[in-house]
Amino acid sequence: MSHSELAVLLLPSILSLLLVFILMQRKQARFNLPPGNMGWPFLGETIGYLKPYSATSIGEFMEQHISRYGKIYKSNLFGEPTIVSADAGLNRFILQSEGRLFECSYPRSIGGILGKWSMLVLVGDMHRNMRNISLNFLSHARLRSHLLKEVEKQTLLVLSSWKENCTFSAQDEAKKFTFNLMAKHMMSLDPGKPETEQLKKEYVTFMKGVVSAPLNFPGTPYRKALKSRSTILKFIEQKMDERIARLKEGVEDLEEDDLLGWVLKHSNLSTEQILDLILSLLFAGHETSSVSIALAIYFLQACPGAIQQLKEEHIEISRAKKQSGEMEMNWDDYKKMEFTQCVISETLRLGNVVRFLHRKAVRDVRYKGYDIPCGWKVLPVISAVHLDSTVFDQPQQFNPWRWQHNNARGSSTCSSAAAAAASSNYFMPFGGGPRLCAGSELAKLEMAVFIHHLVLNFHWELVGTDQAFAFPFVDFPKGLPIRVKQHTVI
Secondary structure: OOHHHHHHHHHHHHHHHHHHHHHHHHHHHOOOOOOEOOOEOOOEOHHHHOOOEEOOOOHHHHHHHHHHHOOEEEEEEOOEEEEEEOOHHHHHHHHHOEOOOEEEOOOHHHHHHHOOOOOOOOOHHHHHHHHHHHHHHOOHHHHHHHHHHHHHHHHHHHHOOOOOOOEEEHHHHHHHHHHHHHHHHHHOOOOOOHHHHHHHHHHHHHHHHHOOOOOOOOOOHHHHHHHHHHHHHHHHHHHHHHHHHHHHOOOOOOOOOOHHHHHHHHOOOOHHHHHHHHHHHHHHHHHHHHHHHHHHHHHHHOOHHHHHHHHHHHHHHHHHHHHHOOOOOOHHHHHOOHHHHHHHHHHHHHHOOOOEOOEEEOOOEEEOOEEEOOOOEEEEEHHHHHOOOOOOOOOOOOOHHHHHHHOOOOOOOOOOHHHHHHHHHOOOOOOOHHHOOOOHHHHHHHHHHHHHHHHHHEEEEEOOOOOOEEOOOEEOOOOOEEEEEEOOOO
16 A cells, blocks of 8 residues: 555544544633643643652642642643642532532543443442442441451451561552452452462452553553453352352351342342442452551651550550450440541541542533533542642641641641631542542541551561652552561550
8 A cells, every 4th residue: 555545544534633623622712721731632641640759749740730820720631631620629519519510430441440330430320329239238337247347357367477577568468458358348258268369369460450551452461450350250250159049049148248148139230230349349448448558557657656646545445455354346446546547537648549530520610710611521639639738737747636636737736616627628538429438437447457456566667768659549669568576565
């Protein structure tokens, strides 16, 4: 084929793309859009936006754009015209207006790997149905009666393997804890068994693809992840078939307290919907909680005052239990962990496991004089608000005491009730509105129980240098190597 013939064949495609670009520019002219830079055609500014940076910052890209354009600016990200918001008020407005003015809109690659029935990508009634199933299974009553005991059991199982003066990856240990917990919680899989370890191996491959570039070519992490996804779904479906067979035979199902048994008995979901639900909750429950625990270990080692106050709180809880002759932790013990909750909140604020959310305007919206056109992607950047000095005093400092006595701004002087309430309203580590994370209370429970046994039994220090980076998924490049020494404080 000659060059002239090739040019003739490509000409319609080039003209079509040019027409789309011109129409988009004309549409923009009708609106009072925020200032910004649309970047290169088609690529936009995505590469710069996703460049890795320290997780305790908002990154050079965001800093430069906010400095130049303000906290609300336009860009072209993930192949779409986008309004980026580092504005606390707009972020809250977006999340509270879910379903009316905005809806969830993740890149197709996320839906392709998590599944079209994943709660992360669903919208409307189907998302509400899936979320209600999750909320019912993770109810306050179930946290108290079932999950607390299992969380403590899995915590002790991991910590019991830590040897004196040994060096290991704290991030890997946190991942082991949360994976074992979720595997038991969802399908009654016991830690260490061959089928559990094989599932974990496939899941690790799956996760590497989720956080990689969506390049579906042989040998890429994304292609390998799609293969592992298929293997994981076959495993879950096999477990589901076994449960259904036992139910038909009238055999007493002692495992009905796990998620798989619960949805089979209490929902009308199809097989495909159940598979995607379990996979997406395994992803959400494992990854975010494990990173949060690793971040707490990292922040605390540099804050001896916080460790000391944690020890005092947990020694008091432990001594009271010994005096009463009880061994297992109960809900009253958990509710006494007031400073622990301050540490958890500060870890989530400074570490920002969830950096930003993907939304789309479903109608034209006007905010602070700016227009957000219908169909445009909207990115509320949660981390930018959590690290905003106008919302939180000295936001780069790890300061759990900022959460005591409603002093949400963390000032050395007593802040006003109005300022404290405002800061709390803009603290959104689990999102907000109708899509508030269904597992938020379980995540905080996991962190609290893990911290309880950690500070009572171990002293730890970092080995070498490592810090959390946003890729944009938060991760410790070296795995957060630590060395531990056992101690008894009671």
